[in-house]
Structure formats: C-alpha cells, structure tokens
Amino acid sequence: MxxxxxxxxxxxxxxxxxxxxxxxxxxxxxxxxxxxxxxxxxxxxxxxxxxxxxxxxxxxxxxxxxxxxxxxxxxxxSEGASFPESGERMVEPFIPEMEVLEMKQRSGDSSYISFRSGTPALDLFPRSKWARLAQRIILESPESAFGYGQPEGREELRKALTAYLLRSRGVRCHPSQLVITSGATQAISLIGRLLGGEGRTAILEDPITRDIQTIFASLGAQLHPIPVDEQGMLTQQLPSDYRPSFIYLTPSHQFPTGGTLPIQRRIQLIEYARTTGCYLVEDDYDSEFRYEGAPVSALQGLEPDKVIYIGTLSKILSPALRMGYIIFPHPLIEKGRRLKWFSDLHTPSLEQLTLAHFIEEGHLERHVLKMKRVYRKRRDMLIRLLKETFGEQVTIRGQGTGLHLIADFQGIQFTEELLAELDHEGVGLQAVEKHAMEKGKREGQVILGFGHLTELEMALGLRILKKVMLQYE
Ligand SMILES: Cc1ncc(COP(=O)(O)O)c(C=O)c1O
Structure with missing residues (x-):
C-alpha cells in the first residue's frame, strides 16, 4: 500500500x-x-x-x-517509467566557481561596507532623465518595437553607439558590426563560444577577473597566462611555439592592476595577431574615467580587422541595465549574430531604444563628464584616507583610471582567513591574488573600489581593515 x-x-x-x-x-x-x-x-x-x-x-x-x-x-x-538502476556513480555536473564576495553581503545590512570594484555611484543614476525617456519610448514607439527584434539589436542604438565610440574612444566601425549584448559578461561568453572551444588556446592577462577565466575555461578553452606589469601585458612574452585562437586583454585599464598599455606593446600585439592569425579581444570596460594624463584611444582604432571590441554601460551608467556590446571584424559578424540569437534572441528592445535616445540627446556624455568629477574626488579621498590610516605601509597603484585602485601593503598576506574575518566585521574586500592564475606574487595587494562609497564609509572600512590586519601581521 x-x-x-x-x-x-x-x-x-x-x-x-x-x-x-x-x-x-x-x-x-x-x-x-x-x-x-x-x-x-x-x-x-x-x-x-x-x-x-x-x-x-x-x-x-x-x-x-x-x-x-x-x-x-x-x-x-507502467513499464519504463523509472530511471534505470545503475552501479555507476553520477558524474558531478560542472558548476563554475563564482564570485561570491558580493553575494555574501548581508542583504538589507546597510552597515556592511563593500569595497567591491567596479560598482558605480548608484545614488547618482540619472533617474528622472531616464524615466522621462523610457516613458516616451513606451508611449510613442511603433507597435513593432514591442515584438521580437533582431539579434544584433536596434539599429537606433547601434548607430548612436558607433558615433559615441568614435568621439570618445577612437573606435572605427560601421553600425552593422555591432551586436548589443546583455552586459560585457554576455559578450565575453559569446566570444568564448565563437573562438574558444575544446582544443583552442586563449591567452589572458595575469591577473584578470576570475569570472572571465571561469567563463573561458568552462567553454573548454586552454588558458595561457601572460603576466602584466604596471603598464599591462608583457607582450614580449607572447608565445612563438603555438598559435592562440585569441588574446583577451584590458589594454586601456588593466583589470585589476590598472596599467595602460603603451603604443609599443599595442603594435607588438597587432603584429602578433597579423602573423599568427589570432584575434585580439579588447575589453574596454571603464576607461572613460581617466584622471591622469591624456585620454588613450582604444586598441580597436589601430587595427579594426584584428580586434573584437567589447564595451559596457555598467560602469558609466548602471550594471542593472545589463547593456553591453561587441564590435566584430567583418568575417565574424554573421556568426556573432547567430550565437546571440541562440543565446537569448536579443537584448530587451525598449531599453535599447531608451539608451539610444539617452546617447543621441547628449545625456550620456554629460553624465560621464559629471561622474568623472565625482569619481576623481572619491579617488582622491580614498588615497588620502589610505595614507592617513596606513602611512608608509601602503603603496597605491593603478589609480589613474576607472573605479578602483590597488593598495599594496607591506608585511601582510590577504589570506582567505583574513578576508573572512574582515567580512565578519562588516567589510568586503577582494585580494588581487584571487584573480591571479599564477599564485603567490601579489599576496599583499587588495582591490579597493571607490565609485560607490562615501567618505565616511571609506574611513570606517579602512579603520576596520587596519584593526583586522593587526591581528594577522
Ligand atoms: C574587466 C571587466 N570586464 C567586464 C566586466 C563585466 O561587466 P558587465 O556588467 O557589463 O557584464 C567587468 C565587471 O566588473 C570587468 O571587471
């Protein structure tokens, strides 16, 4: 029974x-x-x-x-309605390691201070401008905008981005080369699927965001690290004994160490790509915020046929929009579009249209300009507080661009245990080692995001960091 x-x-x-x-x-x-x-x-x-x-x-x-x-x-x-019994153990599914620092952040705990890198100032999102445009799009767009769209995204947005990128980043392309994606993360996955399957080799900067390593590795690519110095990838170490499928890099603002790749190394990369037939994947995630020296152009502008360019709106506007894009060289456009189609048909159209108008009416460039002033102040504040709190013990690196810098401490190792204690005390921090493929070279370095933090939060966070560090010195 x-x-x-x-x-x-x-x-x-x-x-x-x-x-x-x-x-x-x-x-x-x-x-x-x-x-x-x-x-x-x-x-x-x-x-x-x-x-x-x-x-x-x-x-x-x-x-x-x-x-x-x-x-x-x-x-x-009935017969055959149960799974056959098998003596074999089930193969564990591949579940990639995920970035969990932010997830650990106690939800609703507003006293938790996360130095997470790359979060923009969420309180300064241009809500009313965006809301006005979004309302206009919803009320005035033709019916067709509410149906299925094309995988490459709305033409209005691709045109607006093409013009914006030429003005702001020296990127040379035609709107037909763009595919709008769900953030840079989807762009990275699509490129991994396009170029990085089983048996292919991808060259990566070391260190580089661990999520990016995980995405490429999960798609079957062999990862080959090339170390970076304070300027970025050490291009003289590019291998001559095999041909990679692509080289992934963050030339305008190396993540996380902060370097900007000089022209000599850019030329070396392009020459390498030309002779080996590989592609260069340029992730240009936050270089609009450059505080020191002249603006640097994108690598793509030097050799559009060899560079696959990835951009995102996550840092200059908001990660919640999940809006990014890829610029493909001509031979890859069709395959790129097809992959995007298989992946999720297309990125939401109404948001694309809102963004297109936001750019066309000049709001994006004004917002970037305003935010650059805000972030410069926050960066200066963090540098001052670091010096006040840690004096000679800390060296600051990679502070010229973006929304984070590196604090390099003498006589301390940022172990899992230390970071867990810090988390327990209400401060979230990422060690550079976490993103390193070859371990053991940067144990005293941490990434400090400053874009989303107030002076009070920074000061308090650093005070707690100092207290916890004293227990581990
Ligand atoms: C180097 C780098 N590329 C890409 C991304 C992903 O950005 P998105 O929010 O557009 O997916 C990040 C996220 O912080 C990043 O650090």
Missing part, C-alpha cells in the same frame, strides 16, 4: 500533491513496473479527500504514462 500524507495548509493543490508523491516514487523505482496502485476509492478514503481529487491526479499520471489501468483488474505502474 502506498503511504503518504498531504498538507492541507500548503498552497499546492491537493491534486498536484498526490500527483507529485506518486510520480516521484515511480521515477525513483520505489513503485516498480507492474505494481498495483490503490483504487481511487481506497486512496481517497485513506487521505480523507474526495474521490474526484484522486481521480484527477490519476488522470494526469495516466496521461503522462506513469500508470495504466486494465479494465476489471485495476491500475498499475
């Missing part, structure tokens, strides 16, 4: 509860093929439910092939 109870307080309907109980037992093989199922009358009496409820559950089980009734002799479990 099948025995189970049902929960009358549950929001799951009784019919569904009975269906789940029986189907799961059959699937697990606890009720074997040919075993008799109690009659609907019997089960209804046992569970104190109406017979009609049981009959409806049985109807569904029968319709899905779990049970069959034989006229006059009852209802039985």
């Amino acid at each position: 099948v025995w189970f109870t049902i929960d009358r307080q549950s929001s799951v309907p009784l019919i569904h509860q009975i269906y789940i109980e029986l189907s799961e037992r059959i699937l697990r093989g606890e009720l074997k093929a040919g075993a008799a199922i109690p009659s609907s009358r019997q089960l209804a009496a046992e569970l104190h439910v109406s017979r009609n409820v049981v009959l409806q559950a049985y109807d569904q089980l029968q319709a899905e092939g779990y049970i069959e009734s034989q006229y006059g002799s009852g209802t039985f479990v």
Whole structure:
C-alpha cells in the first residue's frame, strides 16, 4: 500500500500533491513496473479527500504514462517509467566557481561596507532623465518595437553607439558590426563560444577577473597566462611555439592592476595577431574615467580587422541595465549574430531604444563628464584616507583610471582567513591574488573600489581593515 500524507495548509493543490508523491516514487523505482496502485476509492478514503481529487491526479499520471489501468483488474505502474538502476556513480555536473564576495553581503545590512570594484555611484543614476525617456519610448514607439527584434539589436542604438565610440574612444566601425549584448559578461561568453572551444588556446592577462577565466575555461578553452606589469601585458612574452585562437586583454585599464598599455606593446600585439592569425579581444570596460594624463584611444582604432571590441554601460551608467556590446571584424559578424540569437534572441528592445535616445540627446556624455568629477574626488579621498590610516605601509597603484585602485601593503598576506574575518566585521574586500592564475606574487595587494562609497564609509572600512590586519601581521 502506498503511504503518504498531504498538507492541507500548503498552497499546492491537493491534486498536484498526490500527483507529485506518486510520480516521484515511480521515477525513483520505489513503485516498480507492474505494481498495483490503490483504487481511487481506497486512496481517497485513506487521505480523507474526495474521490474526484484522486481521480484527477490519476488522470494526469495516466496521461503522462506513469500508470495504466486494465479494465476489471485495476491500475498499475507502467513499464519504463523509472530511471534505470545503475552501479555507476553520477558524474558531478560542472558548476563554475563564482564570485561570491558580493553575494555574501548581508542583504538589507546597510552597515556592511563593500569595497567591491567596479560598482558605480548608484545614488547618482540619472533617474528622472531616464524615466522621462523610457516613458516616451513606451508611449510613442511603433507597435513593432514591442515584438521580437533582431539579434544584433536596434539599429537606433547601434548607430548612436558607433558615433559615441568614435568621439570618445577612437573606435572605427560601421553600425552593422555591432551586436548589443546583455552586459560585457554576455559578450565575453559569446566570444568564448565563437573562438574558444575544446582544443583552442586563449591567452589572458595575469591577473584578470576570475569570472572571465571561469567563463573561458568552462567553454573548454586552454588558458595561457601572460603576466602584466604596471603598464599591462608583457607582450614580449607572447608565445612563438603555438598559435592562440585569441588574446583577451584590458589594454586601456588593466583589470585589476590598472596599467595602460603603451603604443609599443599595442603594435607588438597587432603584429602578433597579423602573423599568427589570432584575434585580439579588447575589453574596454571603464576607461572613460581617466584622471591622469591624456585620454588613450582604444586598441580597436589601430587595427579594426584584428580586434573584437567589447564595451559596457555598467560602469558609466548602471550594471542593472545589463547593456553591453561587441564590435566584430567583418568575417565574424554573421556568426556573432547567430550565437546571440541562440543565446537569448536579443537584448530587451525598449531599453535599447531608451539608451539610444539617452546617447543621441547628449545625456550620456554629460553624465560621464559629471561622474568623472565625482569619481576623481572619491579617488582622491580614498588615497588620502589610505595614507592617513596606513602611512608608509601602503603603496597605491593603478589609480589613474576607472573605479578602483590597488593598495599594496607591506608585511601582510590577504589570506582567505583574513578576508573572512574582515567580512565578519562588516567589510568586503577582494585580494588581487584571487584573480591571479599564477599564485603567490601579489599576496599583499587588495582591490579597493571607490565609485560607490562615501567618505565616511571609506574611513570606517579602512579603520576596520587596519584593526583586522593587526591581528594577522
Ligand atoms: C574587466 C571587466 N570586464 C567586464 C566586466 C563585466 O561587466 P558587465 O556588467 O557589463 O557584464 C567587468 C565587471 O566588473 C570587468 O571587471
């Protein structure tokens, strides 16, 4: 006799509860093929439910092939409705390691101070301008904007971005080369699928965001690290004994160490790409915010045929928009579009249209200019506070661009244990080592994001950091 109870307080309907109980037992093989199922009358009496409820559950089980009734002799479990028993152990699914620092942040705990890199000032998102444009788009767009779109995204946005990127980053392309993506992260995945499958080699800067390493590795690519110095990738170490499929790099603002790749190394990379036939994947995630020296142009402008350019709106506007893009050299455009289609058809159209108008009306460039002033102040504040709190013990690196800098401490190792203690004390921090492929070279370095923090939060966070560090020195 099948025995189970049902929960009358549950929001799951009784019919569904009975269906789940029986189907799961059959699937697990606890009720074997040919075993008799109690009659609907019997089960209804046992569970104190109406017979009609049981009959409806049985109807569904029968319709899905779990049970069959034989006229006059009852209802039985069908053949083949359970998973075959196997002595072999199930292969563990591949679950990539994830960046968990921010997830650890206690939700709703506003006193937690996260120095997470790359979060912009969320309080300064241009809400009313965006809301006005979004409303206009929703009220005035043609009906077609509410249907399925093209994988490469809205032409209005691709045109607006093309003009913006030429003005601001020296990127040379035609709107037909763009594919709008869900942030740079999706762009990275698509490129990994396009160029980095089994048996392919990807050259990466070392260190580089661990999530990016994980994405490429999960797609089957062999990762080959090339170390960086304070200017970025050491291009003289590019290998001559094999041909990579692509080289992924952050030339305008190396993540996380902060270097800007000089022209000599850029030329070396382009020459290397030309002779080996590989592509250069340029991730230009936050270089609009450059505080020192002249603006640097994108690598793409030097050799558009060899560079796949990735951009994002996450740092200059908001990561919540999930808006990014890829600029493909001509031979890759069609495949790139197809991959985007397989992935999620296209990025939401109405948001794309809102962004297109936001750019065309000049709001984006004004916002970037305003934010650059805000971030410069916050960066200066953090540098001052670091010097006040740690004096000679700290060297500041990579502070010329972007939303984070590196604090390099003497006589300390940022171990998992130290970071866990810090987290316990209410401060979130990432060690540079976490993103390093070759470990052990940067144990005293941490990444400090400053874009989203007030002076008070920075001061308090650093005070707590100092207290915890004292326990580990
Ligand atoms: C180097 C780098 N590239 C890309 C991204 C991803 O940005 P998105 O929010 O556009 O997916 C990040 C995120 O911080 C990053 O650090």
